[in-house]
Amino acid sequence: MSGRRPQEPAIGVFDSGVGGLTVFRRIAEALPGEHLCYLGDTARVPYGTKSADTVIRYARSCAAHLQVRGVKMLVVACNTASAYALDVLSAELPVPVIGVVAPGARAAVSRTRTGRVGVIGTPGTVASGAYVRAIAALNPAIRVYSQACPLFVPLVEDGWTTGSVPEAVAARYLDKLAAKGVDTLVLGCTHYPLLRGVIANVMGPGVRLVDSAKETAKAVVETLRDRRMLRTDTRPGRREFYASDAPETFARVGARMLGGRTPLTQVEWVDV
Amino acid sequence: MSGRRPQEPAIGVFDSGVGGLTVFRRIAEALPGEHLCYLGDTARVPYGTKSADTVIRYARSCAAHLQVRGVKMLVVACNTASAYALDVLSAELPVPVIGVVAPGARAAVSRTRTGRVGVIGTPGTVASGAYVRAIAALNPAIRVYSQACPLFVPLVEDGWTTGSVPEAVAARYLDKLAAKGVDTLVLGCTHYPLLRGVIANVMGPGVRLVDSAKETAKAVVETLRDRRMLRTDTRPGRREFYASDAPETFARVGARMLGGRTPLTQVEWVDV
Numbered sequence: 001m002s003g004r005r006p007q008e009p010a011i012g013v014f015d016s017g018v019g020g021l022t023v024f025r026r027i028a029e030a031l032p033g034e035h036l037c038y039l040g041d042t043a044r045v046p047y048g049t050k051s052a053d054t055v056i057r058y059a060r061s062c063a064a065h066l067q068v069r070g071v072k073m074l075v076v077a078c079n080t081a082s083a084y085a086l087d088v089l090s091a092e093l094p095v096p097v098i099g100v101v102a103p104g105a106r107a108a109v110s111r112t113r114t115g116r117v118g119v120i121g122t123p124g125t126v127a128s129g130a131y132v133r134a135i136a137a138l139n140p141a142i143r144v145y146s147q148a149c150p151l152f153v154p155l156v157e158d159g160w161t162t163g164s165v166p167e168a169v170a171a172r173y174l175d176k177l178a179a180k181g182v183d184t185l186v187l188g189c190t191h192y193p194l195l196r197g198v199i200a201n202v203m204g205p206g207v208r209l210v211d212s213a214k215e216t217a218k219a220v221v222e223t224l225r226d227r228r229m230l231r232t233d234t235r236p237g238r239r240e241f242y243a244s245d246a247p248e249t250f251a252r253v254g255a256r257m258l259g260g261r262t263p264l265t266q267v268e269w270v271d272v
Numbered sequence: 273m274s275g276r277r278p279q280e281p282a283i284g285v286f287d288s289g290v291g292g293l294t295v296f297r298r299i300a301e302a303l304p305g306e307h308l309c310y311l312g313d314t315a316r317v318p319y320g321t322k323s324a325d326t327v328i329r330y331a332r333s334c335a336a337h338l339q340v341r342g343v344k345m346l347v348v349a350c351n352t353a354s355a356y357a358l359d360v361l362s363a364e365l366p367v368p369v370i371g372v373v374a375p376g377a378r379a380a381v382s383r384t385r386t387g388r389v390g391v392i393g394t395p396g397t398v399a400s401g402a403y404v405r406a407i408a409a410l411n412p413a414i415r416v417y418s419q420a421c422p423l424f425v426p427l428v429e430d431g432w433t434t435g436s437v438p439e440a441v442a443a444r445y446l447d448k449l450a451a452k453g454v455d456t457l458v459l460g461c462t463h464y465p466l467l468r469g470v471i472a473n474v475m476g477p478g479v480r481l482v483d484s485a486k487e488t489a490k491a492v493v494e495t496l497r498d499r500r501m502l503r504t505d506t507r508p509g510r511r512e513f514y515a516s517d518a519p520e521t522f523a524r525v526g527a528r529m530l531g532g533r534t535p536l537t538q539v540e541w542v543d544v
Binding site for chain 2: 042043044045049050051053054150151153154155157158160164165168169172245246249
């Protein structure tokens with residue numbers, strides 16, 4: 001690196017795989033001038049079926065990897081890692097750490113009218129109870145109904161997001177939640193917005209869907225603004241992508257997550 | 273370990289998770305007097321969607337872990353690891369190494385009458401071309417049709433193995449194979465025998481299903497017999513289980529794979 005000017009620090013974003021690119025995309029749209037650096041831990045994906053100890057270990061190594069590259073903020077763009085590892089990372093890192101759970105919980109609390117909120121996520125996210133705690137801390141009167149949806153991630157990764165099979169899978173998971181009369185449903189996994197259509201069909205038109213990606217991007221903007229950490233240079237920020245396995249597959253599947261706006265051509269392999 | 277008598281060596285078996293227990297079960301049934309030691313790499317499961325380099329790295333670390341515990345033979349009870357890593361492990365280890373691909377290929381070649389064989393597996397197993405090569409080496413006149421079935425593993429792990437949704441998923445993957453007129457179908461993933469019912473329904477009664485678990489157990493017996501490595505003691509062998517994440521979940525899901533015969537009470541966590 002000698003002879004090169006040190007780079008301005010980036011906003012570091014990590015997820016177990018490509019799902020967190022939905023969060024990356026919202027941040028990039030909100031803050032085109034910020035440098036962004038994304039790490040997908042595709043060698044160890046998924047996190048959602050693994051234990052708290054293992055997820056914390058993996059989250060620490062992803063954070064350490066991004067730290068080395070110079071970040072001024074860390075975004076944990078994975079619900080399971082946010083649920084299990086956010087406190088640990090916040091305590092250990094010298095930069096602000098933003099997860100996806102708190103912003104999603106805040107949006108749900110502000111939008112529900114009936115006080116009945118549904119949360120769907122991976123088995124890990126649901127088992128952690130993180131959304132239940134986050135919502136109770138904001139308004140203990142709200143009743144939260146949680147449901148793990150383990151087949152949603154494989155369906156999205158297979159590109160199978162419409163038609164009778166995804167609808168039947170969604171009905172199996174969501175019919176009980178719909179029967180509870182929830183009026184707000186948190187999509188507590190970064191893959192789930194890609195199943196928004198079938199989820200909305202099963203839940204019915206009266207239920208608002210909360211997409212944590214959008215809410216997290218808002219929290220990133222607010223935190224950087226409040227701490228006067230926004231980049232002042234008006235030129236577009238750089239975009240860096242890293243994956244711990246199969247960078248070509250990451251680029252191909254990830255392009256879907258980014259909605260075609262940000263080119264996803266150069267993905268570098270890293271050993272986490 | 274000082275003061276303890278060195279243990280007799282076991283047959284070491286590993287897989288990315290619980291799936292290889294279907295192979296373990298067949299070996300235990302065929303050789304009740306042998307010591308058996310199983311490692312499920314649940315911290316990094318699945319292998320089937322990961323790259324060759326990563327799968328080889330993981331297979332090496334699983335093999336090293338079992339080596340330390342003293343094994344006289346290594347069984348790679350995972351199709352993806354067999355497809356990518358068997359040559360490497362065979363070259364590097366001082367004990368016989370048996371994979372699941374060659375036994376499955378041999379059974380398919382001996383059973384087909386039309387010379388048209390189907391192979392289903394994970395994306396990794398199919399991309400490796402290992403079954404195509406193994407069958408061609410035995411009989412180059414046989415035509416092999418391969419199909420990746422990425423949702424089968426999540427369905428089995430979710431316990432969702434009967435009914436209209438698994439049948440619709442199976443139809444999506446298998447209709448093309450059925451149309452090719454295959455008369456033999458290799459279940460090229462250790463999870464797939466649990467979907468045997470829906471697979472048989474979609475393929476029709478004229479198609480024989482090859483279960484690699486049974487065939488691999490036969491290969492283990494033959495190899496040990498030929499090399500005069502069978503244990504002569506008539507007392508039942510010991511059974512050891514290790515998992516790299518969530519040993520309780522491993523025990524619960526694994527019990528299904530073992531068919532309730534072998535108790536799966538003590539599973540030790542190991543850091544691979």
